[in-house]
Amino acid sequence: MSNRSTPESFDPMEFRKALGSFATGVTIITTRAADGTPLGLTANSFNSVSLDPPLVLWSLANNAGSFDAFRSAEHWAVHVLGSDQEDLSGRFARRGEDKFSGLDTEEGLGGVPLLRGCAARFECRTASQYQGGDHLIFIGEVLRFARDEAAPLVFHGGKYAHATRRDPPGQKPRSAHLAGSFGEDFLGYLLGRSHFRFFAQIRPFLEKEGLDDMEFYVLSTLTLRPLLTEGQIAEGMAGVLDERRLRAVDGLVERGFARRTPEGFELTDSGREAAIRLISAAKAVESQVLERLGTADAAILKTTLNRLLGVVDERGADVLWAKDTQVG
Amino acid sequence: MSNRSTPESFDPMEFRKALGSFATGVTIITTRAADGTPLGLTANSFNSVSLDPPLVLWSLANNAGSFDAFRSAEHWAVHVLGSDQEDLSGRFARRGEDKFSGLDTEEGLGGVPLLRGCAARFECRTASQYQGGDHLIFIGEVLRFARDEAAPLVFHGGKYAHATRRDPPGQKPRSAHLAGSFGEDFLGYLLGRSHFRFFAQIRPFLEKEGLDDMEFYVLSTLTLRPLLTEGQIAEGMAGVLDERRLRAVDGLVERGFARRTPEGFELTDSGREAAIRLISAAKAVESQVLERLGTADAAILKTTLNRLLGVVDERGADVLWAKDTQVG
Numbered sequence: 092m093s094n095r096s097t098p099e100s101f102d103p104m105e106f107r108k109a110l111g112s113f114a115t116g117v118t119i120i121t122t123r124a125a126d127g128t129p130l131g132l133t134a135n136s137f138n139s140v141s142l143d144p145p146l147v148l149w150s151l152a153n154n155a156g157s158f159d160a161f162r163s164a165e166h167w168a169v170h171v172l173g174s175d176q177e178d179l180s181g182r183f184a185r186r187g188e189d190k191f192s193g194l195d196t197e198e199g200l201g202g203v204p205l206l207r208g209c210a211a212r213f214e215c216r217t218a219s220q221y222q223g224g225d226h227l228i229f230i231g232e233v234l235r236f237a238r239d240e241a242a243p244l245v246f247h248g249g250k251y252a253h254a255t256r257r258d259p260p261g262q263k264p265r266s267a268h269l270a271g272s273f274g275e276d277f278l279g280y281l282l283g284r285s286h287f288r289f290f291a292q293i294r295p296f297l298e299k300e301g302l303d304d305m306e307f308y309v310l311s312t313l314t315l316r317p318l319l320t321e322g323q324i325a326e327g328m329a330g331v332l333d334e335r336r337l338r339a340v341d342g343l344v345e346r347g348f349a350r351r352t353p354e355g356f357e358l359t360d361s362g363r364e365a366a367i368r369l370i371s372a373a374k375a376v377e378s379q380v381l382e383r384l385g386t387a388d389a390a391i392l393k394t395t396l397n398r399l400l401g402v403v404d405e406r407g408a409d410v411l412w413a414k415d416t417q418v419g
Numbered sequence: 420m421s422n423r424s425t426p427e428s429f430d431p432m433e434f435r436k437a438l439g440s441f442a443t444g445v446t447i448i449t450t451r452a453a454d455g456t457p458l459g460l461t462a463n464s465f466n467s468v469s470l471d472p473p474l475v476l477w478s479l480a481n482n483a484g485s486f487d488a489f490r491s492a493e494h495w496a497v498h499v500l501g502s503d504q505e506d507l508s509g510r511f512a513r514r515g516e517d518k519f520s521g522l523d524t525e526e527g528l529g530g531v532p533l534l535r536g537c538a539a540r541f542e543c544r545t546a547s548q549y550q551g552g553d554h555l556i557f558i559g560e561v562l563r564f565a566r567d568e569a570a571p572l573v574f575h576g577g578k579y580a581h582a583t584r585r586d587p588p589g590q591k592p593r594s595a596h597l598a599g600s601f602g603e604d605f606l607g608y609l610l611g612r613s614h615f616r617f618f619a620q621i622r623p624f625l626e627k628e629g630l631d632d633m634e635f636y637v638l639s640t641l642t643l644r645p646l647l648t649e650g651q652i653a654e655g656m657a658g659v660l661d662e663r664r665l666r667a668v669d670g671l672v673e674r675g676f677a678r679r680t681p682e683g684f685e686l687t688d689s690g691r692e693a694a695i696r697l698i699s700a701a702k703a704v705e706s707q708v709l710e711r712l713g714t715a716d717a718a719i720l721k722t723t724l725n726r727l728l729g730v731v732d733e734r735g736a737d738v739l740w741a742k743d744t745q746v747g
Contacts, residue, residue: 141552224469269642291658314597330619
C-alpha cells in the first residue's frame with residue numbers, strides 16, 4: 092500500500108483519509124432538548140448492531156454543540172438519507188443556523204422531530220452509551236421504523252457519491268461468433284446503439300420538419316449562440332460531423348431555417364421556431380427515458396458520460412456554449 | 420413512507436431491509452486464533468469512532484463460528500475492500516472453506532494475517548467489547564494503518580453496488596443562447612457527442628480499409644454470426660441504420676468484404692480479416708479511453724448504458740448475438 096502509518100508517525104490527516112475510504116450512507120439524527128428545542132445533525136457513524144433486540148448505534152464527538160442534549164435525551168431518531176437529499180445533509184451538517192426552519196416535520200416518540208421523505212427512519216430509545224475516545228457511542232433500541240425504496244446518498248473519501256447496484260458477476264456479456272470480435276459490452280457498441288436508439292425516438296419529429304439527423308445537429312448547434320462563424324461551426328463539429336456539416340448547413344439554408352450573413356450563420360425566425368418545437372419534443376423523449384431509467388441511474392449516467400467526454404473530447408464544444416444571457 | 424413498523428408489528432425481514440437502506444463499505448476482519456489458525460470474515464458493521472485516541476468499531480453475531488476466537492483475540496485487522504474485491508468479499512462471507520487458501524498474506528501485529536491490495540487497512544488492539552443484543556461490539560485501538568487510492572466496494576439493500584463521486588452541486592450545466600433549447604446535460608447531446616467523439620478515434624482505421632461508418636457497423640454486425648439473413652440484418656439495424664443498411668451492405672459486397680448467398684449474407688475471408696484488424700484497433704482505442712476514465716467509472720458507465728439500452732432498446736439486438744461457440 093502506498094501510505095503506511097505506524098504509531099510513531101500517526102498523521103491525523105492521513106488517518107482521517109484512511110477512515111474515509113470506507114463508504115457510508117448519510118444520516119440525520121434528531122432529538123428534542125429538555126427545553127423543547129428541536130436538534131439535529133448529520134452523521135455517517137451510524138450502523139446496525141442487533142436484530143433481536145433491534146439495536147443500532149452511532150457516535151457523537153464529545154465537543155459537539157448538541158452533545159449534552161443528546162447525552163441526556165431518552166429518545167432520538169435516525170433518518171437514512173436518499174440520493175436526492177444532499178441539500179438536507181448539508182443543512183444539518185452546518186453549525187448554528189435554525190436547521191428545522193421551513194421543514195415539514197412530524198412529531199415522533201418522545202416528541203422527537205421527524206423528517207419526511209427519507210430512505211429509512213428509526214425511532215430509538217437510548218439503550219446504552221459508551222465512551223469511545225473523543226466520541227460517545229449511542230446504542231439505541233429501535234421502537235418504530237419506516238422505509239421507502241430510494242437510491243442512497245453515499246459518502247466516500249470526504250465527498251458525496253452516487254451508488255448504483257452492480258449486475259451479478261455471473262452475467263457475462265455475450266460475444267460475437269467470430270473470435271476476437273466485439274462483445275456486447277464494447278463501449279463503442281453501447282454508445283453507438285444507445286445514441287441511435289435514443290435518436291430513433293426523436294427522428295419522427297425531424298421527419299415532420301423535413302430534416303435529417305445531421306441537419307438537426309447543426310440546427311441545435313445554431314441555437315447555442317446568436318451567430319456562429321464558419322470556424323466555430325467547424326470547431327464544434329470536429330469529430331462529430333466534420334465535413335458532413337457543410338451539406339447540413341446548406342440544407343438548413345435551402346429550407347429557410349438558417350441564413351448566411353457576412354459574419355457567419357444564424358437561425359431565421361422559422362428556424363428558431365422549428366428548433367424550439369424539435370427541442371421540446373426531444374426533451375419530452377428524454378424525460379420519458381430518464382424516468383424509466385430512474386433518477387439515480389439517470390444522474391449517474393450523465394455524470395459518467397460527462398467524464399467520458401472529458402477523456403474523448405478534451406477541447407470540447409466549449410467555444411459554442413453561451414456565457415451570455417438567454418433570449419426567448 | 421410506504422412501510423412502517425411499530426413495536427406491535429416488528430417484522431424482522433422488514434427491519435433488515437430498513438437497515439439495508441444505509442449504504443456501507445465492505446470490510447474483511449482477520450485475526451489469528453490461539454491455536455495459530457488464521458481467521459477472517461466479511462463485515463459491513465465497521466465504522467470509525469474516535470480520532471484521538473484512534474478508535475474504530477465493528478460488531479459480530481454472538482453465534483458466529485469465529486466468535487470465541489475474536490472475543491479472546493488481542494489483535495485483529497480491518498481491511499476496507501476496493502471496488503475490484505467483490506470476489507474476496509464473497510469468499511470471506513461464506514462459512515467453512517479455507518478462506519486463506521492461495522491468498523498472498525503478510526503477518527501483522529500480533530501475528531494477524533493481513534490481506535494485500537485493499538483500499539485501507541487498520542491493525543488494531545481490542546480496546547473494549549460491549550454487548551449489543553445478539554452481537555458483540557468490538558472497539559479497537561488502531562496501532563497501524565495503510566491506505567491506497569481505490570474506488571470502494573459498496574453494499575446497499577443486500578446487494579453490492581458501485582459508487583462514484585458526485586460533481587459539486589454548484590457546477591450547473593451550461594445552456595444554449597436560445598431559451599428553451601438544450602443544455603449541456605441533455606442526454607441526446609451527451610450520447611451523440613460521446614459516440615461521435617469516441618468513433619472519431621476509430622475512423623482513421625476505417626479510412627485505411629476504405630470503409631465509412633455505416634459499412635463498419637454492418638461489417639461488425641456480420642461478425643456476430645456465421646450468416647445473417649436479410650431479415651436479421653434489418654432487425655439488428657432497426658432504429659440504428661434502418662434503410663441506410665442497404666447501401667452499407669452493398670458497399671461491403673462491392674469491396675469484396677461480404678457476399679450474398681441464397682440464405683443471406685456472410686463475410687468473405689478478406690472481410691473477416693479486415694473486421695479482425697478494425698476490431699482490434701477499436702478495442703485498443705477503448706482500452707485507452709477506459710484507462711483514462713478509470714476502471715470504476717468505466718464499469719459504472721457500461722452498467723448504466725446497458726440499463727439505458729434496456730429502456731430505449733427493449734427488444735434489443737438479441738437475435739444477433741451468438742449463443743453457439745466462437746470460431747477463429
